[in-house]
Amino acid sequence: MMNKNKEAIVGVAVFIIAVTIIVLFLGIEYVYISAIFLFFAALAIYLFSKDNIFAKAAGILSYEGIVLKVLMPAKYRKRINELKDKDET
Numbered sequence: 001m002m003n004k005n006k007e008a009i010v011g012v013a014v015f016i017i018a019v020t021i022i023v024l025f026l027g028i029e030y031v032y033i034s035a036i037f038l039f040f041a042a043l044a045i046y047l048f049s050k051d052n053i054f055a056k057a058a059g060i061l062s063y064e065g066i067v068l069k070v071l072m073p074a075k076y077r078k079r080i081n082e083l084k085d086k087d088e089t
Helices: 002-026 028-048 053-071 074-088
Strands: none
Touching (some): 028 053
């Protein structure tokens, strides 16, 4: 039980330090923007896990639009696009 408490405390401390560093170097706007993107990514994953077909469709659209196009690093997006182009030919 004590181990989980230590892990939680360390996790919260690391999170606070990371957010503080981001605010100091980039400004508070980037924290807000990152939080919005993470919220939409979490929402997409939540919707995709539901049994409803409309929720899955909304999750797929959100996932494709936000997670793969915005949050993914450019080098991975480029590689995925190269593979898609290779499959089409």
